Amino acid sequence: MGKKIYVGNLSYDTSDAGLNEVFQQYGTVASVKTIVDRDTGRSKGFAFVEMGTEDEARAAISALNGTTLDGRQIKVNESVDKPRDNFRDNYRY
Numbered sequence: 001m002g003k004k005i006y007v008g009n010l011s012y013d014t015s016d017a018g019l020n021e022v023f024q025q026y027g028t029v030a031s032v033k034t035i036v037d038r039d040t041g042r043s044k045g046f047a048f049v050e051m052g053t054e055d056e057a058r059a060a061i062s063a064l065n066g067t068t069l070d071g072r073q074i075k076v077n078e079s080v081d082k083p084r085d086n087f088r089d090n091y092r093y
Helices: 016-026 054-064
Strands: 003-008 029-036 043-051 075-078
Touching (some): 003 054, 016 029, 016 043, 016 054, 043 054
Antiparallel strands (some): 003 043, 029 043
């Protein structure tokens, strides 16, 4: 399984294809998912890129963090899974 990377501060015009093109310079891109607002369909300004290996992910992070893409200085770092806070699991009646 690959390593997931968070890419933030994206231009609303940045596409999955554009991100794929940039990240494939550092290895195999398993997937790219730009997060969009479900009501408007407009980008929320961040995405997740999954690289083929951890070494490829590290190379992409170190090379791309702080660089400019589509006129914006992007933030690129390791994605951290958000812990799920399930109300029903924490407060049983």
